[in-house]
Amino acid sequence: MSSPSDVLVRGSGLVKHYPTREPGLRGAKGAIKAVDGVDLHLARGECLALVGESGCGKSTLASLLTHLEPPTGGSIEVNGSRWGKDRRTDRQIRRQIQIVLQDPYSALNPRMTIEQILTEPLRIHSDLVPARDHSRRVTELLEMVGLNDSHRHRYPHEFSGGQRQRICIARALAVTPRILVCDEPLSALDVSVQGQILELFRDLRERLGLSYVFISHDLAVVRSIADRVAVMYLGRIVEQGPTEEIYERPRHPYTRALLSSAPVTDPAVRETRERIVLTGEVPSPANPPSGCAFRTRCWLATDECATTVPVLEPVFQGHEAACLLLGDH
Amino acid sequence: MTMPASETPLLEIQGLSVEFRARRAAPVQAVQDLSLTARAGECVVVLGESGSGKSVTAKAVMGLLEGNARTTAGSIRLDGADLLADPAAMRAARGRDMAMVFQDSLSALNPVQRVGDQIAEMFRVHQGLSKAEARTRAIELMRQVAIPDPERRARSYPHQISGGMRQRIVIAMAIALKPRLLIADEPTTALDVTVQKGILDLFRVLTEAGAGLVFITHDIGVAAEIADHIVVMYAGSVMETGPAREVLARPHHPYTRALLASVPRIERPGARTPIPGGLPDPADRPAGCLFAPRCPLATADCTATRPELESLEPGRAAACLRITEVQHVLAQ
Structure with missing residues (x-):
């Protein structure tokens, strides 16, 4: 178990509701419960993956962790400081936690050169690197992500998707953060390029001692990079634990x-593994089912599942699951 | 045989x-x-x-x-x-x-026509079936591609159903004429x-x-x-x-x-x-x-x-x- 000083990020009781209104002038007020009660922690040097289907709240959680949006409830501490305490604290935290987004085509300003893109964070956090050293820092950042220094005067459109994602990573690294939150950082890239970027994440982690919150729908990618996995469903974590434990003994x-739905290349493995086909659809986060949110698609659900909300309970060292029927299967 | x-x-x-x-x-x-x-x-x-x-x-x-x-x-x-x-x-x-199923089901469907009618159109245009007959066939087809409650779904517009359902509708249209x-x-x-x-x-x-x-x-x-x-x-x-x-x-x-x-x-x-x-x-x-x-x-x-x-x-x-x-x- 990690001691409190090893915990770099801690989210407690995180809730994010987006208000909605039924159609019509006097429509009833409601809320999309995108994140609905999440506790999580990230240890120093760790890679924590968030997985789940679209709409499960993993991207919302990413924007809460990086304070792009304030939570409706709960709090996030980064290295002992609380997000949203005051502007000065926020500024200090922002340097420690940065985000890499999915689409490197829309994440870069097309009218800025690479040098301008990489210098902008240094100008905003002006006490970090003296202005006369900005140019040297850009060289360093480009080298760090495997790009050539001669690229600095070019514009984003002159680069391939993989190179653009490298630029986005370099920009995130400009303020020397300890944590990168990566929201589907490979999904927009070509298959043969995904491997390179994954390798870059591995390399940076070793060289800079970075910690990651890695959001992905690709379960194969997650298994290859994460130390720990948190599985989300309808705004909550339903299971979390060490990666191999989750993949080998999901509870x-x-x-x-x-x-069981993830495609498998090896025919021998494919023929022997558990095959579960989920029926029905993910319920709307505006109107989640009572009790266990998964019960409407669960083949094991009982009457009790409709009335009692399951909480995460330990099943093995560091492995927790939120299911009322844990003892039965 | x-x-x-x-x-x-x-x-x-x-x-x-x-x-x-x-x-x-x-x-x-x-x-x-x-x-x-x-x-x-x-x-x-x-x-x-x-x-x-x-x-x-x-x-x-x-x-x-x-x-x-x-x-x-x-x-x-x-x-x-x-x-x-x-x-x-x-x-x-x-x-x-031969028929084609595209990647993006949202742009493959007509946004202002009910999905059931879009499938039924295949039978009306190619086989000259009556409105009622075409509708029955469309609902049969929706059942075949495992769309739950097809009678109700047939009246939905594309944006009202999930991506997976839409792709099933597109597949239904593709296989309509066998x-x-x-x-x-x-x-x-x-x-x-x-x-x-x-x-x-x-x-x-x-x-x-x-x-x-x-x-x-x-x-x-x-x-x-x-x-x-x-x-x-x-x-x-x-x-x-x-x-x-x-x-x-x-x-x-x-x-x-x-x-x-x-x-x-x-x-x-x-x-x-x-x-x-x-x-x-x-x-x-x-x-x-x-x-x-x-x-x-x-x-x-x-x-x-x-x-x-x-x-x-x-x-x-x-x-x-x-x-x-x-x-x-x-x-x-």
């Missing part, structure tokens, strides 16, 4: 279904 | 080349010398990254190439009839004998794995019922799940073809091998070996082997000579000058 029915 | 192996395959593409005209520049070769055979009841997967020419191939078969694209060589035969030589045959076959050939271009790419699984199962049911399927994807895992045969494309050309199990278990071409070694696999955790470099610029492709700039085995010969697809053993072929050395290394 929550949803995790089992999710893992 | 089993039919004897038919002489003419369902779909036979031979030596297909497609180029895009460019303004004030040389035309871009999107597909070069592609050959492919699809039989009834079988799934051929065209596996490739973006820019490999896989979607252009699909559009060429359907006769749906954009205005600035044209086929410069080759033939596309459906049941022996050359579709490229005979535009009338192409028009007659499209929709009735085409013998289905072409699916990345039909599950926008979907979650749990939904993808259901759609792949549906395609499997359709091939088992006798349809020929050409399935285009960049995802090796998806290819492994559905393919009987695999055609590996890279930068507009075929690198390797063969039975799916064999290509995936014993890839011959260095590109296929590098791709399989680079992609993380859920069943095999641990670090992978990335492929260095990037895809060649379509307007400025290497003169020799297209993969040579990224290939660990490339020699001076490889950068000078474009290798032809050569048969290695029954059913398998690869385009690589150094294939004997590769096989030698593999044998060890």
